Amino acid sequence: MNRPNPPIVLDPTGADHHAEHRLLRAHGAAVLVDVLGVPAWSVTDPLLLRKLLTGPDVSKDARRHWPAYDASVAAWPLALWVAVNNMFTAYGADHARLRRLVAPAFSARRVAALRPVVESLVTGLLDDLAAEPPGEIVDLRERLAHPLPIALIGHMMGVPTSRREGFRSLVDGVFDTTLTSDQATANAVRLYGLLDDLIAARRAEPGDDMTSLLIATRDEDGSTLTEAELRDTLLLVISAGYETTVNVIDQAVTSLLTHPDQLAHLRAGRSDWHDVVEETLRHEPAVKHLPLRYALTDIPLPDGRTIARGDAILASYAAANRHPDWHGPTADTFDITRPTKDHLAFGHGIHFCLGAPLARLEVATTLEQLFTRFPRLTLAVDPRDLRPLPSLISNGHQALPVLLRAR
Template sequence: MTDDRVLVLDPNGADPDAEHRTLRERGPATPVDILGVTAWSVSDPALLKRLLTHRDVSKDGRAHWPDFDRTVPVWPLALWVTQQSMFTAYGADHSRLRRLVAPAFSARRIAALQPDVEALVNGILDGLDALPAGTVADLREHLAYPLPIAVIGRLMDVPADRREEFRTVVDNVFATHLTAGEQAANTAALYGLLDALIEIKRAAPGDDMTSQLIAARDEEGDGSALSGTELRDMLLLLITAGYETTVNVIDQAVVTLLSEPEQLAHVRAGRCTWQDVVEETLRHEPAVKHLPLRYARADIPLPDGRTIRAGEAILASYAAANRHPGWHEDADRFDATRPGKDHLAFGHGIHFCLGAPLARLEATTALRLLFERFPEARLATARHEVERLPSLISNGHTTVPVRLRPAPAG
């Protein structure tokens, strides 16, 4: 069944499961309103993979979205389409920008981070271990957040006293309940922090990604140098993508395992691994529900006879696609022992997330060590009472309240 009426997506993401079912029921792609912008939401995984690798689908709104100039001044999600990084680059520009950072995320370099990640997790858990028995801890705030912030902070050499400021403005980038004015102010604050970081690292470069990108900005003559705008926006991309998604993966996995103890029992009995838990979390509750935006450079026929016209926007609806009943049996059920856990949580094609191996390492390590240290951990409230983030992009919770040890008897 197809439906050409425009479905208005809930900016607060209050009931994403129901909304994603509606998207799938309306056909492989359907028109939606995302905070005032009309786009084709694609929820069929086969179609989405095809579009994510289609030569006539671009991420460069300046070049390929006729509504760019009219939309940007009034759209709360303007930063998602105005930044000039590999996130929005097309063709040769994308290849040039990706080459600059790809070596930092090689399999060898990520594997070498394992001891550092374990040490960071154990340090965080030491703090939680000191809490009195029966205390309720917010594991989003006190585990899911500090780990990836510390990791990306080290990789980028963000000064420790600036990391909390970065966290606040990055959180707001994903907050789709803010007005265009509020987002514009947040973007200005974010760029202010990035400019200050560039100034600090230009004065005192080191062995870190920020210094590497500054060096690429300052090189001349080989055609690969970054522009000033690209430097800021590549830093923006690496810092925002470097922690927000990992926070949500840890958050969702903890909530699921404590709500469905039989899944935790599978791991403890050796019927699946922590890597299985992370992959099923990425499939069942991907960190990003919808990712704005892509654009058709030419008319693209759809399987149901409709057409995405040249210049129209496309919204990759990853969460809806991951649970498509044609892709996975009993797709709405979390099952860490599921033999096939294919998903689109990290994208597909040339824009596949470079940081995926790092996110997997952090999440797997955090979960393994958490449940080794606190085998009696319990969710401190009913699952339906764990409040979702007010976002149609970010897929997490406002808090993850957990009682790490039972209160003493009497």
């Protein structure tokens, strides 16, 4: 690996991620970084990143293609991100097989059937908010952005209502990059315990839910998911469908309330809620960096450096989404009328998120109902007082205090 300079140490708290992303982009298409003690190449150039995400020269299988796997993962707080056994970390034929088995759970028919469920859940949450007295400060992240996806995932997976909060707190721990290795390990053990209980319950009483479907689904050769693949696939569905959706709702509401000109475009019919969703995904994606990928061969960089075979690669989606070579001098501007809102928020290539249509449905439905129900919605604090989540991965706020109506 070419290491003329020490790696840039990424802030585990994500305190000023925009400044950090500008620093990364200033070092070219890719730069060596320290990810909680693990060296990796942060790729911020969108052209290079898309090439790596679609080419055969990069893998997500740490066990097969990361020489530092055994030494790095033992005491790494992000071990779960690379050690799981599902399509998130699979490569080649293994990935294709797992994706075939999981894809039916996210078919267009199943997503369409969830629309009334999403609408009903959002309406119920807004009914609860409407009962608050005028002038009451409400945390929208806690009261709306959080409960919606966890309730929907619980519905989809057959998780009893009494167990959903337990899943929520443990998935929060997966994205918290301030945990120690021991804390992260303990969190993973508890989370797997809940998943094992869910699998056992659905085996005993199968239903019309995703867990039962994944247990029963067979591939072309008659094979099913192994026990490890099943529990890690459920973990992937919960993690990808929960925290990310929370963050997009959070960031979309924040962006509209801090950009009244953009809200005016909506109300004048110059844009729609899907424009808001896509621009939010570009401007403030739910995931800033996604660990990890691995080079299967030497990969030359435009400036003459080389990502060596076996090196770890960090997909820095948020930095790439705002790259001026992609979106010009206004890349840092939130503009829902932007003609091209292309982004990498859902990944790219063979690992593109299967749940993207459902996430878009959830966020658009929430925003439309929220701003229709509460047209005088405002932030209750100065935007500069909104505190980011303590994470170099997850991109949201610790709280989103608002006034639903004027005092």
